[in-house]
Structures are given as C-alpha cells and as structure tokens.
Amino acid sequence: MEDGLVQTRHCPKCTRAMINITLDIDEAKRTLHSCSHCDVREWEAPTGSINLKGVLDELADSAGH
Numbered sequence: 214m215e216d217g218l219v220q221t222r223h224c225p226k227c228t229r230a231m232i233n234i235t236l237d238i239d240e241a242k243r244t245l246h247s248c249s250h251c252d253v254r255e256w257e258a259p260t261g262s263i264n265l266k267g268v269l270d271e272l273a274d275s276a277g278h
C-alpha cells in the first residue's frame with residue numbers, strides 16, 4: 214500500500230465514480246468523496262472514520278462535575 218493514494222469510491226446511489234478532494238485540516242488529511250450527479254458527499258480520514266466519539270467523550274468529562 215502506498216501512502217497518500219486515494220482510492221476512487223463509487224456513489225452508493227448511482228454507482229458512478231466519485232470525485233476525490235483532499236484537504237489538509239490541522240495537519241491532518243481529510244478526503245472528501247463527492248458525487249456531482251446526486252450530490253452525495255462522504256468524508257474520510259486516514260485513520261479511518263473521523264473520531265467524533267472521542268470528542269464527545271471529552272466534552273462529557275468536562276461537563277460531569
């Protein structure tokens with residue numbers, strides 16, 4: 214496997230090839246897969262899915278007192 218190689222996804226609705234847009238956000242690469250045909254967008258982080266649950270756990274901790 215090569216680093217930085219983004220695989221083409223296919224739209225879950227129309228199965229066309231989706232457009233890949235890679236962005237650097239806070240030194241972390243995020244890839245946006247977009248279907249221009251039916252306006253479907255999916256975000257992808259290199260570590261897997263974006264760790265939203267971790268953020269929520271931190272918020273819950275600070276609010277727990």
Ligand SMILES: [Zn+2]
Pocket residue numbers: 224225226227228229248249250251252253
């Ligand atoms: Zn589509």
